[in-house]
Amino acid sequence: MxxxxxxxxxxxxxxxxxxxxxxxxxxxxxxxxxxxxxxxxxxxxxxxxxxxxxxxxxxxxxxxxxxxxxxxxxxxxxxxxxxxxILRRLKTDKSIIADLPDKTEVKTFCPLSRKQAALYQQAVAELAGHLEEVNGIKRRGIVLALLMRLKQICNHPSQWLGDGAWNEEDSGKLVRLRDIAEVVAARQEKALIFTQFKETTAPLVAFLGSVFGRPGLVLHGETEVKKRKDLVRQFQEDEDVPFFVLSVKAGGTGLNLTAASHVIHFDRWWNPAVENQATDRAFRIGQTKNVLVHKFVCRGTVEEKIDHMIESKKQLAGDFLSGGADILLTEMKDEELLRLVTLDLGAAMKEGNE
Structure with a gap:
């Protein structure tokens, strides 16, 4: 089995x-x-x-x-x-699990700082220049590298620049993360924060520690396997541990973290199944509290446009099992790709989460 x-x-x-x-x-x-x-x-x-x-x-x-x-x-x-x-069982089926609480998913829209917007536009301009010169496997590599660069810039300029600064005012996501973390702290609740980047975990732990006023935990691909059970037990049992930062690949499956009632996807995996598995570290059998899931999206960027694609991609598994589209960005025509990644500056600088 x-x-x-x-x-x-x-x-x-x-x-x-x-x-x-x-x-x-x-x-x-x-x-x-x-x-x-x-x-x-x-x-x-x-x-x-x-x-x-x-x-x-x-x-x-x-x-x-x-x-x-x-x-x-x-x-x-x-x-x-x-x-x-196939024997399919859904946690949302009350005949299967009658006492599982509710899960609410919300999109948390984040503006870009001026620094982020400038770096983003520079990256897109460089892509446009490269697309005129390359094709085949080299084009594919350039597109994948550009998408990764844009994800990093949307998280924080320091992630792309590697300058170690990680100032809060330089990232719309950090500003929004503070807003949410302050509410979680005031309610004396716990949160899971997922990112796909190992290099983002330490800055997030430091930032959240300053917001909560207490240290949290971190787990990523380099965390020793024998230590992971101890980290889970500490998060589950120690009321003084308010948050857990995890890389999606290392912490997205197999862990029981029902002490958390908030799940924050700081950046998006662009795969609904992977994101849902990560969310299910908290929303699983044994959970007694309602779970609120925040999915961070930078307005006017490739993140927002691909978020719309994710919604349609969910139908691949959902429609088939109850098939769908797998959009290969690298196979888009140049003009389609540039439309996807071009920054809508007005939307990107917009404050608020409406």
Whole structure:
């Protein structure tokens, strides 16, 4: 039996190949996210539990492509094919869990500081120049690097510049984080703060420590595995620990952190399944408090535009299991890509969270 079976979504990975060599009379896969990015994730899991049911990877890809062209209920035939092999349970189903409290998700819109806006516009201008000169794999690399750079600038100029300053006034996200943290502190509640960047965890811990007036905890990919249980136990049991900063990749699965009633996504993973798994560190069986989830979005930037895409991407798993679109930004035409990343300066400098 596999737990967290999405770990074998990549059929070419060494761990996937090793798992599929295991001998067993019966195979069971447990996962909350059978589809993280594309329907091929589902094929890899089924290749483990019922090899041959969905054909070869190449046959499955061709089948899914044909289904996508159907005008109505495109993925219905695939859904019917796998239905007998899937037992789906939702925490929101009161017949399954009657006493789980509510979860409320809100978008927390953040303005850009002048420094952020200037760096952002400079990055987009550089991209526009590069796109005229490159193509193929080199273009793909430049686009991915640009998207990462824009994410870093939206978090804080110091993350991109590497100057170590991390001044609060230079980042709209830090200003908004203070607003939320002060409310959490006044209520004597606890918060989880997720970021995809290891280099962001230490500045966030220092900043939040100054807001709460007490130190919190941090967990990222370099945190020793043997220490992680102790960190979880400390957060769960020690009332004087007000917050926990975690990198999404290291702390987004497998941890029980129900002492928190606030979850803050400081930056976005751009994958709903990964974000939901991180949120579910707090919103899970055993939680007794309502959970408020804040998803930070910088107005007028690529963050806001991709946030709209995330909403549509949720349908890939949701519609299929109850398929969808996987937008490959690197495959956009130049003009489409530039429209996506170009800064709306008026929106970016707008104060308020309405």
């Amino acid at each position: 596999l737990d967290e079976a999405q770990a074998i979504k990549n059929p070419g990975a060494k761990q996937t190949k090793s798992v599929k060599r295991l001998k067993a009379e019966t195979r069971i896969a447990l996962t909350g996210t059978p589809i993280e990015n594309r329907l091929g994730d589902l094929w890899s899991i089924f290749d483990f539990i019922n090899p041959g049911l969905l054909g070869s990877s190449k046959e499955f890809s061709a089948f899914v492509k044909r289904l996508a062209d159907r005008p109505h209920n495109p993925y219905g035939p695939l859904r019917e094919l796998v239905r007998p092999y």
